Amino acid sequence: MDWFVPDGFLSAVMDRDACWLKAAPAAAEVGGFAAACAARRDDPRWFATSKVAAANREALDWVQQEGFRVVDMNLCFEGHPEAPGGWDGTVRPAIPEDEPWVRSLAAGSLTLSRFHQDPRIPDELAGRIKAGWVGNYFSGLRGQAMLVAEKDGQGVGFLLLLVTAEALVVDLVAVDASLRRQGVARAMLGAAMGGVGAGLRLRAGTQAANAASIRLYENLGLRLCAAHYVLHAHGGSHAHR
Structure with missing residues (x-):
């Protein structure tokens, strides 16, 4: 499985290989996700973004174990x-x-x-x-x-x-x-x-x-409808482990 989707805009502006994590891993996928991160972690040009639902604490723990760190909590509001x-x-x-x-x-x-x-x-x-x-x-x-x-x-x-x-x-x-x-x-x-x-x-x-x-x-009059952790991972000397 290819876990990451390239982000052409961010790659160009940052001069990095920027990408998004397609989806937070499920329990059965943790091994494959860890291997995908390990393959990129030493690359100093690698920059990845992940969004994890606030209620999905298990997935949040898994992505943090692979070097992602929380930089934001995104709140979504909706209504008329x-x-x-x-x-x-x-x-x-x-x-x-x-x-x-x-x-x-x-x-x-x-x-x-x-x-x-x-x-x-x-x-x-x-x-x-x-x-x-x-x-x-x-x-x-x-x-x-x-x-x-x-x-x-x-x-x-x-x-x-x-x-x-x-x-x-x-x-x-x-x-x-x-x-x-x-x-x-x-x-x-x-x-x-x-x-x-x-x-x-x-x-x-x-x-x-x-x-x-x-x-x-x-x-x-809008109401909160969703909350997500936003996490970044940096490769090379900036990697968290």
């Missing part, structure tokens, strides 16, 4: 949000000219991401990952919609969205530090649900460390 509050700025669809400032905002604002929380990933690289992630929207490589918020003609926030048959999914959201907790994110979410997300549930994930995002989603 209540009507947004007022905000005196503008929310509109993103245009190509927005890309430079959107990239810059992503690089400097998303400091609670799993990459920033990993002490083996420099903050500068973590910022480039998020800038490239949101930049992929403008290249047609990620997301189906993006909204941006403007105040006095200046971009102050963005909302990158994935659209499925049943839900509007928040992929990334960021607001300039000077305007946080003033209803900017709520206004963008309200515009999305009144537009591309009309009739769909809203689904949003955030880090357990991101208290502001958790409050936002709960105040919108």
